Amino acid sequence: GESVGLHLPTLSVQEGDNSIINCAYSNSASDYFIWYKQESGKGPQFIIDIRSNMDKRQGQRVTVLLNKTVKHLSLQIAATQPGDSAVYFCAEIVGRGSGNTGKLIFGQGTTLQVKP
């Protein structure tokens, strides 16, 4: 399954399928792009990040892709599990290199629902 961020706030996938969550960012000067997972009643939980000089980064069952040309970020979750059900937010840290402000700005978020 695949979402397009703001326009499809809920993504429903079958357990075991791969999920793709998308995000459009606005600030071309951002240094880091981050994906967070937020479960109901809890704070954001770091999943993976990618620096602006990279196109792809892989973690455990997750891959983040960065397309700077179109200012697009995506999170791919392999073999989606019921425990992956949550809201997923993209975020960016404004400023690059010595200009890294540490200012963390969040995107809108996508709800991932995993059907057993």
Next chain:
Amino acid sequence: NAGVTQTPKFRILKIGQSMTLQCTQDMNHNYMYWYRQDPGMGLKLIYYSVGAGITDKGEVPNGYNVSRSTTEDFPLRLELAAPSQTSVYFCASSYNRQATVSGNTIYFGEGSWLTVV
């Protein structure tokens, strides 16, 4: 090591009342942040601080004030509470050993649920 601690966890305020949300971290982090999250929405940055004595406005600072007199504490004050300030508030902090804040250096508190009636 307690991490980022927010108090109170829940609070109900009447319109026009004032209150302070407390945030403290014991990790000697330079950077601290306050966010609000309305139901079904993302987190909006209210204020942030890059060190003691320095604060900057975020995306939605109106109606709030902050101070950073110590490295550990970053309180958020609501002077005249309004129903529009009903939200969940998250405090976060980050270290920058390499002068760069990255994704895995930012730690969040558990949130403070505020209702203004």
